[in-house]
Amino acid sequence: MKKQITKISKEKEYKKYVNKKVPKPSYLKNSLWAFFVGGAICTIAQFITNTLKDFGLNKTDANTVTVIIMVFLGAFLTGLGIYDKLGKKAGAGSIVPISGFANSIVAPAMEFKREGYVLGVGAKMFSLAGPVLVYGFGSSVIIGLLYYFFTR
């Protein structure tokens, strides 16, 4: 028992000691990059939406088509090997927009092509994005049910 206690305190002490050595990321620089790249991606999307509306699409359709185009751009830039370089600088600025969701699908899909089209591409495609769909769809159903029972 006593040995256990000294072990834990030793680990805690070591953790504290290590934390002092770990360099801190530059929050300001990273945040500025995230802000400008994330903002720019959303502005491009706004331009696409406005253009689609000018072509006579209604608001819902314009939004859906915008999402599809942004997904395409994210996927295409990942294929060209540009999106990971952008992500290195922009961090969340390129991860959080929907194009980053596409990046998280294409990256593993490309990489596991050598393991075949079913168990490689097909199965690994959602290794990063799958959880997003699980929790996204899951919460939408729960919210729908709650809405049904509480608004009646």
Next chain:
Amino acid sequence: MDYIRAFIVGGIICVIGQLLMDGTKLTPAHILVSFVTTGAILTALGIYEPIAKFGGTGATIPLTGFGYSLAKGAMDSVKKAGLIGAFTGGIQSTAGGVAAAVVFGYIMAVIFNPKSKK
């Protein structure tokens, strides 16, 4: 004007993600999951709708916007179709994006090969 609003709202949402990434041990996958879920919950509570109205794509393009479409779709469908809408609504409203991700993802994976990092 709507460009500036989209820029600022989108930028701020991404900065929140960046601070979470730098300040915590959360991986990008954890952050995306929490953004979608948070977006859905904020929509259910009626908080995200005004943000989306103000920010336009600045609010709908980040993953919180994906949560917003899911929750909004579910609630709208419940209004129209009742209980079954809870199951169909969310996925219906986001079907375009998800299908695009699958199809474009597959096509890109077939065409391109990953490049080693320098």
Next chain:
Amino acid sequence: MAVKKIGTQTVKFDSPPVITGTSSIVGPKEGEGPLSSYFDVILKDDLFGEKSWELAESKMLREAVKSAVEKSGKKLSDIEYMFSGDLLNQLMSASFAARDLGIPFYGLYGACSTMTESLSLGAMTVDGGYADNLVAVTSSHFSSAERQFRFPLEHGNQRKLTAQWTVTGAGAAIVSSSGYGPRIDYVTTGKVVDLGIKDANNMGAAMAPAAADTIVKHFEDTGLPTSYYDLIITGDLGKIGKEIAEELVLDKGYDILKNYNDCGLLIFDNKAQDTHAGGSGCGCSASVFCGYIYKEMMKNNINSVLLISTGALLSVTSTQQKQSIPGIAHAVSITNNRC
């Protein structure tokens, strides 16, 4: 009776085995680093003409063996054992290379400590009189390791400042009972040490206590002064791990500040090559030892080395199950006492 054992964890050889030849192969990025002139082969393309990175890694390991055998003036058929391992699941690189080479094979897993693990066992086998010539070899590959342990390459994430860069490289050393070259005098086998670090992006801190433990044990067991060595060099602790190891060893009363370095810090120019905390992987200490250190020893610029390859014994499963990272380190003492 274990007559060759001294102290608690160290072996002293009666007739110290000789390292008669080494060879190193590295990837393009390592070839742009500060040690570039010491490597035997620098790949232009890290696929090495293969279909996948895993096969490329295996080919590097295989070619390193062939060229080390040649440089030691021996034939492949003279090599009686191959002690080898790598980072891939079920040792794909090592066993596929052993299949093609046709050398009797012991597959080892010691994560990035494999270079000294294989040298230790090889030296014991030779001094024990069980072989005259054998090869100790290991490899790692940035792209195959990234894919197994972290994210797909094209995923747009940011590397943590504490993260290290897996070296694309392989190193092979021929251990012989006689011949010309530096000799292995002592081997200190490390214990698994774990001080509870869970951050897989900070492996230097996870491995440093194991390295410090083995270094201290080596000096306790042998009674040698720390100044005995021209160079005490750990495998891949990186910037943060090196600082910690230095201080932990000093804490036990051994001063290694003057002659201590880390392979992970030598192989890359961290600032210019954006490798954050430094290099890592089996191939890190393997290519630095088989390239830089061995060649400097042959030129008599360095005459005594304590090489301590360090390994983080984590897996994807253990990390996902939120377990801490056990560290391991084995020390091999190599000196220029040529006969």
